Amino acid sequence: MAKGGKTLGEEAxxxxxRRFAVLGEPMRLxxxxxxxxxELPVNSLVEATGGTQTNVSRHLQTLAAAGLVARRREGAQVFYSVADPSIFELCELVCxxxxxxLAAQAGSLR
Amino acid sequence: MAKGGKTLGEEAxxxxxRRFAVLGEPMRLxxxxxxxxxELPVNSLVEATGGTQTNVSRHLQTLAAAGLVARRREGAQVFYSVADPSIFELCELVCxxxxxxLAAQAGSLR
DNA sequence: CAAGCATATGCGCATATGATCATATTATGA
DNA sequence: TCATAATATGATCATATGCGCATATGCTTG
Known part of the structure; x- marks a missing residue:
């Protein structure tokens, strides 16, 4: 290992x-x-998110490029699925x- | 609670x-x-990060606005500190x- | 109050990013 | 092969974001 586990090198x-930035988009979330x-096909995601086909597709490319989702082709459809479950732990932590x-804010406003 | 803990409302x-986006910046990290x-004063952060005073100060404002760091004034200096330790858990998870x-990628390239 | 250090901010620039339209690609089936 | 459905992509536009310069603000000391 380059580092003991504490400090990150510039590359890391x-x-x-980059990964945080990819997650920092409402539509991607x-x-x-x-x-x-x-897993769900693109059209289902379009419906579920209320976005346009183009936009959803683009964001899926971004997510896939970041290794966050996986692609699976089935006939004319393409199914996407979460490739890294740690995503949800991240969201939990952030929440x-x-x-x-918010609590701290509320406290300091008292 | 508004939600059971699974699905996030639009606001949340x-x-x-937003929080992910704030973390999605190399200089802020x-x-x-x-x-x-x-905690460290701004000038120390400037030195530690190799950034300019202006830029570091700006990013500190962003971090503070997001509730990730806390400000403490001491004389002419302003000390900043991490306000939410979960940040580091987040980084660990992301790492x-x-x-x-990367491992999955390497595997699929074989 | 004047001078000086530490930090913040208005302004402008360059680039990155998200959204949309039109069109291309890929696969299925008549 | 042609038509159609599902998905991806090039081009474009508007906006957001990071950066630096100059300057403002806040605080301390003489």
């Missing part, structure tokens, strides 16, 4: 930032959320953090 | 996305990393996910 840091219960932030 | 989703061992993605 870029990758971590909506897509991932829709995929929580299992918890947000709750704490 | 925006907040989660560098700043947070520099703050891992405790793990990236390792897995």
């Amino acid at each position: 840091l870029q990758q971590v930032a 909506r897509i991932l959320q829709s995929l929580m219960d299992g 918890g953090g947000i709750r704490k932030s | 989703l925006q907040q989660v996305a 560098r700043i947070l990393q520099s703050l891992m061992d405790g 793990g996910g990236i390792r897995k993605s």
Whole structure:
């Protein structure tokens, strides 16, 4: 290992930032959320998210390029699924953090 | 609670996305990393990250607005510290996910 | 109050990113 | 092969974002 596990090298840091950035998009989160219960074809994702076909498709490319979702072709359809379950743990953690932030804010406003 | 804990409402989703987006910046991650061992004044962060004073200050505003860092004034200096320790758990998780993605990639390239 | 250090902010620039339209690609079936 | 459905992609536009310069603000000390 290059580092003991504490400090990130510049390269790793870029990758971590990239992954956070990919997750930092409402539409992409909506897509991932829709995929929580299992794989879905693009048209279902379009319907589930309320986005346009073009846009959903683009975001799926972004997610796939980042290794967050996997593609599976079945006939004319393409099914996408979450490739990295840690995504949901991340969301849980973030939610918890947000709750704490709000609480702290509320406290300081008192 | 509005939701059982599974699906996020639109509002919560925006907040989660926002938090991820704030973390999705290399310089901001560098700043947070520099703050891992405790609070630091801006000039130390400038030195530690290699950024300009202007830029570091700006990113600190962003981080503070998102509730990720806390401000403490001491004389002419302003000390910043990590306000939400879950940040580091997030980074750990992301690192793990990236390792897995890379491994999966390597496997599919074989 | 003046001078000086530490930090923040208005402004402008360059680039990145998300959204949409039209069109291309890929696969199925008559 | 032609028509059609499902998905992807090139081109374009509008906006967001990061960056740096200059300057403003806040605080301390003489």
